[in-house]
Amino acid sequence: MKVLIVDDSKAMRMIVKRTLSQTDVGKCDVVEAENGAEGLAKVASEKPNLVLCDWNMPEMSGIQFLQKLRESGNHVNFGFITSESGAEIKTLALETGAQFIITKPFTAESLNSAISPCVA
Amino acid sequence: MSVSAIHAPSLDDVVDLMHGLFALEVKPFAKTTEAIYSIAEYANKAGEVVGYIGCDLAGGCRLGAALTQVPAGRVAEAVAEGAIPESLVENLNEVFNISVNLIVPADGSRVVFKRAVHGSSDAEFASIREKLESLSKSEFCFDVARYGVCQMFVAN
Numbered sequence: 001m002k003v004l005i006v007d008d009s010k011a012m013r014m015i016v017k018r019t020l021s022q023t024d025v026g027k028c029d030v031v032e033a034e035n036g037a038e039g040l041a042k043v044a045s046e047k048p049n050l051v052l053c054d055w056n057m058p059e060m061s062g063i064q065f066l067q068k069l070r071e072s073g074n075h076v077n078f079g080f081i082t083s084e085s086g087a088e089i090k091t092l093a094l095e096t097g098a099q100f101i102i103t104k105p106f107t108a109e110s111l112n113s114a115i116s117p118c119v120a
Numbered sequence: 121m122s123v124s125a126i127h128a129p130s131l132d133d134v135v136d137l138m139h140g141l142f143a144l145e146v147k148p149f150a151k152t153t154e155a156i157y158s159i160a161e162y163a164n165k166a167g168e169v170v171g172y173i174g175c176d177l178a179g180g181c182r183l184g185a186a187l188t189q190v191p192a193g194r195v196a197e198a199v200a201e202g203a204i205p206e207s208l209v210e211n212l213n214e215v216f217n218i219s220v221n222l223i224v225p226a227d228g229s230r231v232v233f234k235r236a237v238h239g240s241s242d243a244e245f246a247s248i249r250e251k252l253e254s255l256s257k258s259e260f261c262f263d264v265a266r267y268g269v270c271q272m273f274v275a276n
Contacts (some may be wrong), residue, residue, distance in 0.1 A: 009214045013190045056217075056232060083218045086230050104218045105140035 001028040001119065002049035005083075006039040006065065012104075016052055016081060022108035025119055036065025043069060047073040049111060050118055055082035055089065062094060070097045077118035079108060126171050128258045129222040134272065135262055139216055142186040145265040152179065152260065152261055154271050156187045158204070159217035159248050160236040170231060171223040171276040172252060174217060179270030180238070182216045184208030186267045195217040195267060205236055212236070224275055 003020060007013045013032050021027065031046045033039040037060040041051065051069075053064040066078055080093050080101040093101045099112040125202055139146040154176035162171040175183065181195045181204050188211055198205050204212060217233040225231060237245045257275040264270060 009210070009217070011211045011214045014188055029194070083220050084230075085221055089230070102270070103221070105137065105142075107140065107143070 001025060001050075001093070002030055002046060002048045004033060004039065004042050004046060004051045005053075005106065006033045006036065006051060007043075007054040008034050008055070008061065009054070012054065012081075019106070019108050019111050020052070023112040023115065024116065025112075029048060034089075036062060036068070039065050040068055040104050043074060049117060050077045050079070052079055052081050052115075055080055055084045055093075063092060066093070066098060079114055080119050081111075085113030126222045126274075127226060128256070128276075129176060129224070129274055131260050131262070134260045134262050134274075137219065137221060138183075138262065138264060138270075141215065142213075142264060144156070144186060147263045147265075149261045149263040151259060152269065152271050153175075154250065156273070158216075158236055158238045158253075159245070159252070160219070162231050163234040164225070165230055169234065170225065171274065172200050172248070172255070173219050173222060173236055174273050174275070175212075175251070176271045177239075178249040178268065180204050180212050181208055182264055182267040184211035186264050187211040187215055192267055193214060194252070195247075203241075208239055212238075223276070224237060252272070 005013050005016045017030050033042045035057040053062040078098050084106045085103045090101050099118050102114050132203040134148045156174045157177035159174040161169045164170045178199045181198045185195045213236050214237050220233050223231045254276050255275040257273050259273045261271050
């Protein structure tokens with residue numbers, strides 16, 4: 001199991017990584033990227049099973065990253081972990097092809113519930 | 121900026137958010153009167169600032185440290201030095217980013233964290249601080265387990 005964490009905040013990448021280790025996924029390979037553009041490159045080179053991505057990032061946002069992935073025919077499991085909580089944002093995320101969207105702050109339980117269908 | 125445009129959060133809202141963020145016990149604490157050190161701006165879709173969240177120096181160091189569980193000893197050092205270290209500034213900015221959920225426009229529109237200024241040495245601190253004087257402000261004080269007391273405000 002390989003997970004790509006995409007967030008411009010180093011602190012948040014650390015938190016997501018730590019919380020991920022507390023889920024049923026447990027120990028897994030984690031690769032990181034600081035924005036969507038870097039995320040695209042990491043998806044190509046690392047071929048993760050799951051992408052956990054922030055929404056607001058410089059250079060390329062999370063939703064732009066997801067749009068580009070889907071346009072290229074890549075259907076990797078993809079979830080947002082973001083401070084965005086609006087209904088429009090959630091709808092856009094799901095319509096674009098995200099499996100889930102979690103609002104920060106989040107717990108190991110909420111992350112586990114969200115990712116379980118993706119890693120089963 | 122319309123004063124009624126944002127729902128003021130309650131102390132429970134703030135405590136719940138911080139507890140969820142740090143996974144540490146967070147309890148209301150008697151209000152203190154520490155000086156404001158860090159101020160975050162939040163903007164609407166048009167880029168207009170619609171709200172602010174701020175905190176005192178010690179509180180900012182504690183919030184930043186609690187986010188990634190930096191040893192509490194580092195906080196005491198930073199407070200004694202009178203400035204938030206760069207590593208904790210990054211963490212505090214992320215706390216401010218996530219705290220956008222405390223800025224809830226009455227019309228449900230989207231608000232995003234725009235930027236934060238830290239300390240009077242920041243060129244823009246004084247002008248933002250001055251703007252706060254005329255705004256409605258809700259103040260909160262809470263204690264984060266292992267780290268200590270934080271004074272925070274939400275203004276619009």
